Amino acid sequence: MATPHTGTTPSTSEPDVQHAPSAWRSVGRVLATLWDNRKARVGLVLLAFFLLLALVGPLLAPYGAKDNTFPRSQDAGTAHWLGTTAAGEDVLSQLVHGARTSVLVGFTAGLLATAVAVLIGLSWGYTRGWVAEVIGFVVNLFLVVPALPFMIVIAAYLQNGGVAVIVAVIVITGWAWGARVLRSQTQSLRSRDFVEAARFSGDSAPRIVFREILPNMTSLIAGSFFGAATAAILAEAGLEFLGLGDTSVVSWGTMIYWAQNSSALLTGQWALLFAPGLCIALLALSLTLVNFGVDAVSNPRLREGSRARKADR
Amino acid sequence: MLGRLGLFVLTLWAAVTVNFVLPRLMPGTPADAAVAKLAQNGPVSEATRAAIEAQLGVPDGNLLAQYGSYLRQVATLDFGVSYTFYPQTVSSMVSQALPYTLLLVGLVTVLAFVLGTLVGVLSAWKRGTWLDALPTLSGSFLSTFPYFWTALLLLFFLGFVLHWFPTTGAYSATTTPGFTLAFLGDALAHAALPAITILLTSLGGWILGMRNAMINTLGDDYVTFAEANGLRGRTVALRYAARNAILPNLTGFGLSLGGVVGGSVLVEQVFGYPGIGYLLFNAVIGQDYPLMQALFLMITVSVLVANFLVDVLYGLLDPRTRR
Numbered sequence: 001m002a003t004p005h006t007g008t009t010p011s012t013s014e015p016d017v018q019h020a021p022s023a024w025r026s027v028g029r030v031l032a033t034l035w036d037n038r039k040a041r042v043g044l045v046l047l048a049f050f051l052l053l054a055l056v057g058p059l060l061a062p063y064g065a066k067d068n069t070f071p072r073s074q075d076a077g078t079a080h081w082l083g084t085t086a087a088g089e090d091v092l093s094q095l096v097h098g099a100r101t102s103v104l105v106g107f108t109a110g111l112l113a114t115a116v117a118v119l120i121g122l123s124w125g126y127t128r129g130w131v132a133e134v135i136g137f138v139v140n141l142f143l144v145v146p147a148l149p150f151m152i153v154i155a156a157y158l159q160n161g162g163v164a165v166i167v168a169v170i171v172i173t174g175w176a177w178g179a180r181v182l183r184s185q186t187q188s189l190r191s192r193d194f195v196e197a198a199r200f201s202g203d204s205a206p207r208i209v210f211r212e213i214l215p216n217m218t219s220l221i222a223g224s225f226f227g228a229a230t231a232a233i234l235a236e237a238g239l240e241f242l243g244l245g246d247t248s249v250v251s252w253g254t255m256i257y258w259a260q261n262s263s264a265l266l267t268g269q270w271a272l273l274f275a276p277g278l279c280i281a282l283l284a285l286s287l288t289l290v291n292f293g294v295d296a297v298s299n300p301r302l303r304e305g306s307r308a309r310k311a312d313r
Numbered sequence: 314m315l316g317r318l319g320l321f322v323l324t325l326w327a328a329v330t331v332n333f334v335l336p337r338l339m340p341g342t343p344a345d346a347a348v349a350k351l352a353q354n355g356p357v358s359e360a361t362r363a364a365i366e367a368q369l370g371v372p373d374g375n376l377l378a379q380y381g382s383y384l385r386q387v388a389t390l391d392f393g394v395s396y397t398f399y400p401q402t403v404s405s406m407v408s409q410a411l412p413y414t415l416l417l418v419g420l421v422t423v424l425a426f427v428l429g430t431l432v433g434v435l436s437a438w439k440r441g442t443w444l445d446a447l448p449t450l451s452g453s454f455l456s457t458f459p460y461f462w463t464a465l466l467l468l469f470f471l472g473f474v475l476h477w478f479p480t481t482g483a484y485s486a487t488t489t490p491g492f493t494l495a496f497l498g499d500a501l502a503h504a505a506l507p508a509i510t511i512l513l514t515s516l517g518g519w520i521l522g523m524r525n526a527m528i529n530t531l532g533d534d535y536v537t538f539a540e541a542n543g544l545r546g547r548t549v550a551l552r553y554a555a556r557n558a559i560l561p562n563l564t565g566f567g568l569s570l571g572g573v574v575g576g577s578v579l580v581e582q583v584f585g586y587p588g589i590g591y592l593l594f595n596a597v598i599g600q601d602y603p604l605m606q607a608l609f610l611m612i613t614v615s616v617l618v619a620n621f622l623v624d625v626l627y628g629l630l631d632p633r634t635r636r
Contacts (some may be wrong), residue, residue, distance in 0.1 A: 137320075141327050144568070144620050148578055149593060149612045153605060156597040157339035230457070237459045238579055242594060256462065265469050273469070277462030284457035292453075295525070 033297045040293025046286035050279075053096065054103035063093040066250065075269070083271055085258065094250050095275055101251035102283060105163060105236045109170040110229025116171065117178030117224055122209050124179065125186025139183075142176035151235060155244040162246040166239055170232045178224035185220055189213050219297040226291040230284045237280045252276035317628075321621045328613045332606060333383050337376075392607035397599035403607045406592060413483050414588030417504045418577045419570075421511045426566050428512075429519020430559060436520065437527030437558075438550045449524060452517030464510045464583040471506060478506045481585040507584045511577070515569070522565060526558035533557075560631055567623030568616070 034040045053060075067089060074084040083091050124135040151169045158165045189195060190213070198208045214221075239245050240253025247254050259265075259272040344366045351357050351365075386392060392403035429452075436445040455463075472480035479502055484490060488499045530536060531554050539549045578590035585591065589608060596604040 137323070137327075141324060141331075144324065144613075144616050145328065145331070146612050146616050149609055152578060152593065152597055153335070153609050156600070156605065157336065234457075234459055238461060241459075241461050241579070242582065242597075244597070256465075260465070265465065265473060270469055273462070273465050277459055277465070281458045281462065284459075285454060288453055288457050 034290065034293040037293035037296050039289045040296075043286045043289025043291075043293070046282060047290060050099060050103055050283050050286065053099040057096040057099045060096055063090040067093070083269060085255075085262070085272060091255075091272060091275065094255055095252070095279060097250050098252045098255060098276065099279070101163065101249060102233055102236065102253070102280065105167055105170075105251075106229045106233035106283070106287075109167045109174065109232035109236070110225050112167070112171045113174040113228040113232070114178060114221060114225040116175040117182055117228070118214070118221060120175070121179035121182030122186050122213065125183040126190055126205065126209050126213070139176050139179050142173070143180065145173075147173040147235070148238065151239060152242065152244060155239055163249065166236055166245050167232075169239070170235050174228050174231055174235070178228060181224060182217065182220060185217055186213055189216055219294055222297075223291055223294040226287045226294060230287040230291070233280060233284050233287070252280050317621070317624060321617065325614065325617055328617060329384070329387055329610065330380075332610045332613065333380060336602060336606065387610065393603045395596075395601055395604045397595065397601040397604070403604050406604065407589070407607060407611060410587055410589050410592045413586065414577055414581070414590065417507060417586065417588065418511060421508045422515070422569055425512050425515045426519055426562075426569070429516045430523045430562055432516075433520045433523025433562075434527055434550060434555045434558075437524045437531060437554075438546075440528065445524075448520050452520040454517070455513050456515070456517030456521075458514060460510070460514050461579040461583050463514055464507070464580050467506050467510055468583060471509075479503050480506070483587050503586070507577075507580045507586050510580050510583075518565070519562060522562045523555075523558060526561050527554055530554040530558045556630075560627065563623060563627055563630070567620045570619040570623070 034044065071084060085091060085094070120135060120139065124132055124139065127135075150173050154169050154172070155165065158169075186209075195208060195212055198212045203212070236245070236251075237253040237256070240247075240251055241256050241260070243257050245251075245253060247257060253276075255276040256273055259269070259276075264270065264272040344362070348357050348362055348365060351361065390404055392407075395401050395403050395406055398406060432448045432452075436448050439445050468480055471477045479485065483503050484496060484499045485503075488496050490496055533554075536549060536554050539553045544553075577586075577588060578594055580586070581588045581590035582594045589612070593605065593608045593612075595601070596608060
């Protein structure tokens with residue numbers, strides 16, 4: 001990547017940053033700019049819906065997720081809005097219950113991958129010499145190793161490990177991109193005045209990196225998080241679909257796996273495939289939309305509306 | 314140039330070594346897995362176990378000796394015999410599957426990159442109009458679809474309902490592979506659905522990447538200067554802005570070109586397309602470790618080589634990277 005981000009919002013709007021801005025203030029500012037962006041607003045609303053569903057879903061579901069006492073392979077009707085599976089479970093109930101797995105895996109894996117990316121990206125950007133070279137080599141290695149085959153191979157070795165293995169696999173393959181983005185930003189912040197000032201007042205390197213530099217990268221870190229979470233949700237669904245996850249868990253991915261296993265397409269029960277896939281797509285879409293807004297925060301040229309034109313000229 | 318080559322060789326060595334270390338870090342051995350599979354049908358005697366271990370080739374010697382013989386195998390492209398398709402060799406299976414994947418996914422990836430980049434330039438240039446909104450919105454919408462889900466939908470509607478395309482395999486059972494017109498047409502028809510899937514799901518990324526990079530360069534001073542000099546809009550967009558904006562997309566192209574071989578697992582699995590991805594999936598399901606290891610190595614190496622080539626190309630296009 002060339003370095004399109006010349007600075008985050010706080011440092012460009014206030015040229016004489018002496019102290020790192022308080023973390024809460026920059027989070028607030030990021031949220032406000034996000035809400036200004038039309039796409040991000042749609043994304044936030046959609047995301048809130050899925051988070052709520054994951055939280056209270058089991059209370060809303062008409063039946064239990066594994067309750068298989070219903071007639072098998074029924075079409076959609078009044079008793080079962082989306083029909084039943086080949087094993088006699090209510091599709092709508094599975095859909096509502098399944099939200100929890102996708103949201104949980106997506107956010108946990110996204111959060112962990114971002115944490116690793118921050119830790120490695122910032123140290124990589126701040127240090128010089130052979131340490132940086134070694135880190136760079138490792139990051140590039142992880143960057144070029146093809147993620148999906150790598151995930152499949154690891155998941156295959158650790159068969160039946162369940163959701164935890166899926167999360168681990170996604171984190172292992174998903175942190176490198178964020179680390180590279182955060183590194184270039186760290187490099188550009190390293191020579192700013194407030195960092196120099198901290199260095200001369202004798203602060204330790206970890207303190208400078210995490211207390212002075214880190215708070216200036218809120219929007220970039222948020223961006224890596226949303227990117228990593230989107231990738232994690234899609235990766236989880238893909239692994240589950242291939243039957244490499246825990247097939248006894250009810251999630252959107254395993255729903256498609258079982259639907260495919262019982263040839264739901266051939267029997268014309270396409271709601272079984274369509275509904276969970278649409279949910280995965282919408283959840284991923286909500287995160288992508290929010291990320292549009294985050295991009296606009298860190299890059300004023302991408303901003304919409306009245307503010308954008310001002311920033312452009 | 315020499316430094317880049319050195320780094321490439323070093324990365325290659327690291328990837329080959331990861332492929333060696335990975336199975337040894339994981340719990341259990343292939344023989345354990347095979348015995349466990351047999352044990353489902355009844356108790357397994359010690360003699361059977363010994364026979365399985367002998368057949369699967371239990372690693373002998375210390376780790377260093379194993380590593381030596383592994384490196385020799387890699388150098389001579391001898392990956393042994395497949396467990397699930399015994400007695401076929403891994404190399405012959407890979408060389409059978411490779412052309413299908415290369416032709417299908419390779420061509421589609423190039424097509425998606427070219428098409429997406431052009432649309433990206435256009436939407437950045439026409440920013441704020443429907444020519445911008447339509448491709449960016451539909452592109453980002455389509456790229457959040459799970460790969461396999463798009464594949465299943467196309468399979469259902471275009472395959473089963475409308476009967477426009479064949480739904481499985483790389484060619485019909487009635488045609489014999491060869492350079493005949495009948496076979497090529499048949500193979501094209503079978504490749505259509507997977508190709509459409511890959512195109513639909515990957516186009517959005519190229520459009521967005523190019524559009525955002527383009528918007529960045531359009532705000533740069535040299536573009537303003539070129540405009541102020543009265544150069545034609547198209548000249549400014551293509552010769553000045555797009556030339557610089559394409560560089561990040563080019564890096565992504567390198568990554569995805571290498572990913573061609575491996576990224577097709579889901580699509581090939583849905584359409585039963587007998588390429589590398591399909592082979593990898595079957596190797597994993599059958600716990601065919603030699604096949605799995607060879608495929609993973611091949612995928613990784615192709616990514617590395619593609620990246621190296623793009624890296625060199627990047628250097629030619631962007632003088633700033635030459636020092």
